[in-house]
Each structure stands twice: as C-alpha cells, then as structure tokens.
Amino acid sequence: MKQITFFLDFISPYAYLAFKALPQALEGLSYGVRYQPVFLGALLKAKQQMGPAEIPMKREWVYRQSQWLAQAQGVRLDLPAAHPFNPLGLLRLAVASDPQGKPNRFVCETLFRHVWEGGQDAADAQRLQALTAELDPARDPSSDEVRDQLKAHTDDAIAQGVFGVPSYAVDDKVFWGLDALPMLRDYLLGGPWFAGADWDAAAKVPVGMARSASGPRSA
Numbered sequence: 001m002k003q004i005t006f007f008l009d010f011i012s013p014y015a016y017l018a019f020k021a022l023p024q025a026l027e028g029l030s031y032g033v034r035y036q037p038v039f040l041g042a043l044l045k046a047k048q049q050m051g052p053a054e055i056p057m058k059r060e061w062v063y064r065q066s067q068w069l070a071q072a073q074g075v076r077l078d079l080p081a082a083h084p085f086n087p088l089g090l091l092r093l094a095v096a097s098d099p100q101g102k103p104n105r106f107v108c109e110t111l112f113r114h115v116w117e118g119g120q121d122a123a124d125a126q127r128l129q130a131l132t133a134e135l136d137p138a139r140d141p142s143s144d145e146v147r148d149q150l151k152a153h154t155d156d157a158i159a160q161g162v163f164g165v166p167s168y169a170v171d172d173k174v175f176w177g178l179d180a181l182p183m184l185r186d187y188l189l190g191g192p193w194f195a196g197a198d199w200d201a202a203a204k205v206p207v208g209m210a211r212s213a214s215g216p217r218s219a
Contacts, residue, residue, distance in 0.1 A: 015112075
C-alpha cells in the first residue's frame, strides 16, 4: 500500500477542492494519506514566488475558476468575506489536534468548511475560538511546541521540493495541483510513463532566458 502525504493550507480553494476530490479520484486503489499542514506563505517566500491572490487579475480568475470547478464537482464553495487572510490560526489548530501534527480527515474537513462554507471571515477571532472549542485539540494551538511543529512541517515540505498547495508526495515524487490527481492515480496504478526518462528529463531542460526586475535577459 502506497503512503501519500497531502500538503495543504486552508487558505487555498484548490487545496479544498483537491481534498474533496481525492477519495473519488483514487477510488479502488490501496493507499494511505497523511495530511500535513504547511504555511503557504513560507513556501512562496522560500521559492521567491508571489501567491495567485497577490496578482490582481490572476486573483479574480482564481475565484471565478474555483467557483466553477466547485459547481462542476458538486461541492459547495462560498468565497470567504476576505481573501487572502492570515491562515496561521487555522494551521496551528490543525497541528495541535494530533500528537505528530498530522490532523485526520475529519479535522481537515472541519477547518476547510470553516473557510469555504458560509462566506464568513475565516480569520475572525471569535469564530476561531468557537472552532477550537468544537475540535478540542489535545495541545494548545498557541504553544511554542505547535508553532515549531508547523514550521518543521513547512521546512520538510520545502526540502521535498514542494512549492505550492495542494501537493502530494509519494515515494520520491511530488505532484502539484488539483489537476494532478489523474496523474497521481496513474502513478499509483503503475503507469509505464513513470518508468521512462521523461520525469527526470524535465529537470534537465536548459533555461533559455530569465527575467530580472528590469525585464528579460539572456541566461
């Protein structure tokens, strides 16, 4: 049985949709899933990237596309009152719910619904307090232990080559995005493409041009 690590941040609508789609996408396969909360902001900083919601026109597209994808999947998705927001309170609550910092599916679903159902303020302090009481974590989400564990989860993701969410790590491979679920399924089924040279060859393509702050330049 293959073990999948699902890297997620509750701020991402695509992580929410992938979380909802995963059971059906991998139906009939033998696998286990560990859910690993990571701070997307730190992933982006480590890779010197801007988040989709930090680019005005892309931000609007993300909201349109995620709502369309949700209705196509038959999933409820209400945009929160403000987005992006600070997800650290939710991430720490998820980590605090498990001794190893790997929340179960029920906890993750509860946190995703907090953000993506009802159109409310996902970072509201009173709502977070009520959610904490509902989940009743074994550890204090504001403790140094939990904070350090979330950082360790994020650092571990970066070390594995994760650059965004949702991502799924299995064996030595990382798959990124909601639209990577069919590719993940094919790998778990032993698809012959993965035994060829193309996976590794992708990392060896020379860079023909790189952009600087002043514009494009030759590499």
